[in-house]
Amino acid sequence: MTDLDLDFVRAQFPAFSEPSLDAFAHFENAGGSYACRQTIEWLDRYYRQTKVQPYYDFPASRLAGEQMDAAKQRMAAWLNVGTDELHFGPSTSQNSYVIAQALRQELEPGDEMIVTNQDHEANVGAWARLEDAGIVVREWKIDPDTAELHPMDLEALLTERTRAVAFTHCSNVVASINPVREITDLIHEVGAWAIVDGVSFCPHGLPDIAATGADVYFFSLYKVYGPHLGAMFLRQGLNAELPYQGHFFNADKPSARFTPAGPDHAQIAAVNGVMDYMDALARHHGNSVATVAEKAETVRTLFRDHESDLLQPLLDYLSGHPKVKLIGKDRAPVRAPTVAFTAEGRSSADLAGRLAEFKLGVGVGHFYAYRLVEALGIDTDDGVVRTSFVHYTSPEEIARLIKALDTLL
């Protein structure tokens, strides 16, 4: 396998040649990534050429619909799921609330649902509210010393009344990659549904969703180099089983049953931009004639290897610093490059502000993983400092970050 060609990668992102962002290093990618040029070009083209109601017979309308369909087909194929199993909504939070409405109608008082305290609130609050419909909501808790979720603890919570378990593929603060298949297998043993938040995992390589065993899998395209949309995989059988949440006359259309919000046509078409970028990456790194599955694997491996190489020095620095409390594991291969920490005697907000003076954009707060930050005994008002990067980050940017931290800490 060749190494990631970083010059090629960065040439695909207009932000790197944008004068106003010159010398700025983006370390808040877990909040939102830069958009690749292909996404921007698709949006621009859509607004110029096909900004009409899609799916009618006049040429611009036909083309608009074809472009939207192509985006869905291409992304579904890359994720190894059926085209009718992939849905676009305004955001992951919105998608989870829609599915929760369906569960509210489907579940019965006394049924049980399990959530974690490692998740972003988008994959907790929607389900926790089912308590007011008589659903028993249990919490799969992290180990407060390590911030990790242990499948053994989930096993102890599963019963024959468990109908669904919502957990994260990778937390947006702890960043460990949870053993998703092991967990979905445990959930299926009791006949429950596995609802997986993949928002923090997907920017580091779009997964083979079929292989995860998830029944529902959420991610957000604005963190995956694309437009501001939420993507949701909903297993075909589950789609048919849950009560529809859209207009009554669309009740038989799998693609309309759980997307009540009128879709943003231009943004859906612009998902083609993400796919063009993924294809270009595979092609540039020597995989032009491969199957979609092979191309997806090539891109995942390129991302993982590059990110791991950059991540380990940052983890070594932070875990070796006497004043720093690193959250999560200190070995790069088992985690995403989303690195949260607190520093003894320092306010996180103050530290993040000082890093901004070095033209380093980092995040600070609880990142809506409120229950996690609280469970770790951290002040939720001040929260943690979070530095998060992706495959387009350079070794020089990492060196700058470490140097600035070393000056400030």
Ligand SMILES: Cc1ncc(COP(=O)(O)O)c(C=O)c1O
């Ligand atoms: C892990 C995780 N899950 C869910 C969400 C919610 O995604 P959205 O903003 O698309 O609602 C986020 C957003 O930051 C997130 O980081």
